[in-house]
Amino acid sequence: MSLARTSTASAGQFIAGRDPRPVRIGAKSATALVVATVFGIGAFGWPLLVSRDSGIAHGLDAPLIFGAMLLLVVAVVLALLADGGMDAKAVAMLGVLAAIGAALRPLGAGTAGVEPLFFILILGGRAFGPGFGFVQGATTLFASALLTGGVGPWLPFQMLGAAWIGLGAGLLPAVRGRREVALLCAYAAMACLLYGFVMNLSFWPFGLGPTTSVSFVPGDAVVDNLTRFAAFSFSTSLGWDLGRAITVTILVALTAAPVLRALRRAGRKAAFDPVVTFEPNS
Amino acid sequence: MSISTRTPPVIGGRRRRAGARLFRTRLPTHPMAWWVWALGLAAAASRTTNPLLLLLLVAVAAFVVAARRPMTTWARGFRAYLIFGLVVVALRTVFHIVLGGGYGETVLVWLPEIVLPEWSAGIRIGGAVTAEGLASAVYDGMRLATLLVCVGAAVTLADPRRLLKSLPGALYEAGLVVVVAVSMAPALIESAVRVRRARQLRGTSARGFRAFRSIAMPVLDQALGRAVALAAAMDARGYGRVGSLTVGARRTSAALLLAGLLGLCLAGYGLLDAATPGSVAVPALVVGVAASVIGLVVGSRRMVRSRYRPDRFDLRSALVAVCGLAIAALFVLTEMRGDSVSHPSTFPLVWPQLALLPLVGIAIAALPGIASTPVEPPASETVRGSAENLAVSAITAKGISAR
Structure with a gap:
C-alpha cells in the first residue's frame, strides 16, 4: 500500500561529524525568536526601563502583566518551532532530557546554590542545536515546576530564561575536544550568573516592596536604581548565584566529554536528519 | 472527534432537557474554571493593601480548597503555599527593619545605624524602626503572600497536568514533551537505584565523584536508549500524523x-x-x-487527534469562573471609589476599615465552595461506571473475600 522512502535532498543530508538538528529553525521561527528576545529584554529589565508616570510602575501589576504576556510569547514561539518540524524522535529525546533536568532539580532545592538542572540543559543545547535547546529549557522548567509544585508568577520568566540558556549553548561556535569543554565551562559560568541577575532584576520590586532603602524607585535615574539593585543583590542572592555558577561550571568541566559523547551517540542512533516520507505505491 | 465516557449522548427528544441536565449531571469542574476563579481572586488581592480584606481573601481560598480539593497526593501542596506566604511576610519585615527607609514618626526601636558614603544612593542600614513603616511593609508583604496563596489554590484545585490536556493542537508537541518528562522522571530515579544496587552486588566500593560517574552514566545511557525506543513506539502508533x-x-x-x-x-x-x-x-x-x-x-x-475523557465546560464550571471575575470587578470598583478601604492610610496609622462592596465580593468568591460539583472519592471511579464495571468490581470483591 505504501512505500517508505528516505528523502535526503529536501531536509539536509546527514554529514559525518556535524551535530544533528532535531528541531530546525526556519525563517519564521528565527524571526519569532528575535522578537521574543526583544520582548524578553523589556520584560526582565522593566524596572530600569519603566518611566515614572507609567501605570504599571506601582504595585504588583508589572510582573503579573509581563508574566501573562511572556507565557503567550513562549507559547507562540514553541508553536512556530513545532510547525517547522518536530518528529517523534525529537519529542522523545526532549521528553527524556527534560525528565533528567526535572529529576535533578530537587537535588539542588535545599542546598545553597546547587542547580544541576542547567548543566544538562547546556549540554543538550550544545549537542542538538539552538532550537532544541530553546524547547528543552522551556519544557524542563515547566515539567520540574509541575513535579515540585513550584508553579507561580515567576514560572514564565524562568521558562524564558532557561530557554535562552539552551538557545545560547546551541549557538556557540563549533570547536571540539578540550577547547569545547573550556568554551562550555566559560559559557556555563556566564549564563548562570546572568540568569540569576535577570531573574533578580525582574522580581526585585515584587519581592522587596517599596518600604526599604534598597527598594525600587519607579522612574529614578538608571544608575541610582542599579546601585540599589546591586546592594539588594549583594545582600540577598549573590552567594546563591555564585554557588550555582561554580557548581554548574565544575559539573560541566567534569562531565561534558562523556555526556556529550553519549548524547551524540544517541543522536546518531536516532538519525534525526533523514526525513522519511510515505508515498502511495503506483 | 472526541469521545466522552462521562455523559451519554443526547438524542432526539431529550435534547430540550439538556439545560436542566447540565446542572444535574456531576461533571467535574473544568480546570480552566478553577484557574479563572483563582486568578480573579489574585487580581482582587493585587488591588488592595487592606490587611483585613487580604486575610478574608486567604480565608476564602482556604475554604474552597478544603471543600473541593481532589483526593490526590498532588493536592496536598496547599499548605506549602501558605507557609511560603508567611515566609514572604517575615522576609519583608526583616528587610524593612534592617534596611528601612525612615518613613513615619512613631519610633518603636532605635537600631545602631551604619552610615554609608554619598554614592550609595541613599541606602541606610539600621536606624529608627517606625510603626508606620512596619505597618506599610507588612501590608505590602501580605498582598504578595495572598497572591501566592491564590496561585496555590489554583494549583491544588486544578491539577496543571489536566490543563495540559486542554492545550490547543498547535502546542501539542510541547505539551507532549512535558507529559513524557513528568511521567519519566520517577522512572529515572528508579533506574538510578537499580544501577546502584547492581554496583553493590558486584562489590564495587568507589566513593565520591567516581561513584557518581559510575551511576550517572549508565542511567543517562539507559534514559537515552529509552528515548529512542519511545520514539519508535510513537512512530509505530501513528504519532505525528500531519493534519x-x-x-x-x-x-x-x-x-x-x-x-x-x-x-x-x-x-x-x-x-x-x-x-x-x-x-x-x-x-x-x-x-x-x-x-x-x-x-x-x-x-x-x-494535528488530528482524539481525546480520552475530555474535560467539559458546563454551567457549574461557568459559575465558578464568573465568581472569580465578579470579585475582581468588585475590588477594582472599590479601589476606584475611594482610597481608604482599598488602601488604608499608614501615615497617620489608622485601623483599616471595611465596606459592603468588597464584602459582597468575598461572599461571591466563597460560593464555589458550596455550589461547584463535589469531588468524588477516587475509589468510586470504577464503581460508578457501566454495568460491566459494576460486575467486574463485584467479582473482584468476591474473589478477594473468598481468598
Missing part, C-alpha cells in the same frame, strides 16, 4: 502568530513608557493577544 492543513492555512497561521508577537512586543514597550499615549499600548495588546490566539487556533488543525 489537513493547506499551505494557505499554514501561512495564515504563521503570519498571525508573527503579527501577534510583534503586537505583544509593541504593547510591552508601550506599557513601560508613559510618553507613548495609552492609545498605542492598549490596542497593540488587544491586537497582539487576539492575533496570537487565533493563530494558535488556526495552527491547531495541523
Whole structure:
C-alpha cells in the first residue's frame, strides 16, 4: 500500500561529524525568536526601563502583566518551532532530557546554590542545536515546576530564561575536544550568573516592596536604581548565584566529554536528519 | 472527534432537557474554571493593601480548597503555599527593619545605624524602626503572600497536568514533551537505584565523584536508549500524523502568530513608557493577544487527534469562573471609589476599615465552595461506571473475600 522512502535532498543530508538538528529553525521561527528576545529584554529589565508616570510602575501589576504576556510569547514561539518540524524522535529525546533536568532539580532545592538542572540543559543545547535547546529549557522548567509544585508568577520568566540558556549553548561556535569543554565551562559560568541577575532584576520590586532603602524607585535615574539593585543583590542572592555558577561550571568541566559523547551517540542512533516520507505505491 | 465516557449522548427528544441536565449531571469542574476563579481572586488581592480584606481573601481560598480539593497526593501542596506566604511576610519585615527607609514618626526601636558614603544612593542600614513603616511593609508583604496563596489554590484545585490536556493542537508537541518528562522522571530515579544496587552486588566500593560517574552514566545511557525506543513506539502508533492543513492555512497561521508577537512586543514597550499615549499600548495588546490566539487556533488543525475523557465546560464550571471575575470587578470598583478601604492610610496609622462592596465580593468568591460539583472519592471511579464495571468490581470483591 505504501512505500517508505528516505528523502535526503529536501531536509539536509546527514554529514559525518556535524551535530544533528532535531528541531530546525526556519525563517519564521528565527524571526519569532528575535522578537521574543526583544520582548524578553523589556520584560526582565522593566524596572530600569519603566518611566515614572507609567501605570504599571506601582504595585504588583508589572510582573503579573509581563508574566501573562511572556507565557503567550513562549507559547507562540514553541508553536512556530513545532510547525517547522518536530518528529517523534525529537519529542522523545526532549521528553527524556527534560525528565533528567526535572529529576535533578530537587537535588539542588535545599542546598545553597546547587542547580544541576542547567548543566544538562547546556549540554543538550550544545549537542542538538539552538532550537532544541530553546524547547528543552522551556519544557524542563515547566515539567520540574509541575513535579515540585513550584508553579507561580515567576514560572514564565524562568521558562524564558532557561530557554535562552539552551538557545545560547546551541549557538556557540563549533570547536571540539578540550577547547569545547573550556568554551562550555566559560559559557556555563556566564549564563548562570546572568540568569540569576535577570531573574533578580525582574522580581526585585515584587519581592522587596517599596518600604526599604534598597527598594525600587519607579522612574529614578538608571544608575541610582542599579546601585540599589546591586546592594539588594549583594545582600540577598549573590552567594546563591555564585554557588550555582561554580557548581554548574565544575559539573560541566567534569562531565561534558562523556555526556556529550553519549548524547551524540544517541543522536546518531536516532538519525534525526533523514526525513522519511510515505508515498502511495503506483 | 472526541469521545466522552462521562455523559451519554443526547438524542432526539431529550435534547430540550439538556439545560436542566447540565446542572444535574456531576461533571467535574473544568480546570480552566478553577484557574479563572483563582486568578480573579489574585487580581482582587493585587488591588488592595487592606490587611483585613487580604486575610478574608486567604480565608476564602482556604475554604474552597478544603471543600473541593481532589483526593490526590498532588493536592496536598496547599499548605506549602501558605507557609511560603508567611515566609514572604517575615522576609519583608526583616528587610524593612534592617534596611528601612525612615518613613513615619512613631519610633518603636532605635537600631545602631551604619552610615554609608554619598554614592550609595541613599541606602541606610539600621536606624529608627517606625510603626508606620512596619505597618506599610507588612501590608505590602501580605498582598504578595495572598497572591501566592491564590496561585496555590489554583494549583491544588486544578491539577496543571489536566490543563495540559486542554492545550490547543498547535502546542501539542510541547505539551507532549512535558507529559513524557513528568511521567519519566520517577522512572529515572528508579533506574538510578537499580544501577546502584547492581554496583553493590558486584562489590564495587568507589566513593565520591567516581561513584557518581559510575551511576550517572549508565542511567543517562539507559534514559537515552529509552528515548529512542519511545520514539519508535510513537512512530509505530501513528504519532505525528500531519493534519489537513493547506499551505494557505499554514501561512495564515504563521503570519498571525508573527503579527501577534510583534503586537505583544509593541504593547510591552508601550506599557513601560508613559510618553507613548495609552492609545498605542492598549490596542497593540488587544491586537497582539487576539492575533496570537487565533493563530494558535488556526495552527491547531495541523494535528488530528482524539481525546480520552475530555474535560467539559458546563454551567457549574461557568459559575465558578464568573465568581472569580465578579470579585475582581468588585475590588477594582472599590479601589476606584475611594482610597481608604482599598488602601488604608499608614501615615497617620489608622485601623483599616471595611465596606459592603468588597464584602459582597468575598461572599461571591466563597460560593464555589458550596455550589461547584463535589469531588468524588477516587475509589468510586470504577464503581460508578457501566454495568460491566459494576460486575467486574463485584467479582473482584468476591474473589478477594473468598481468598
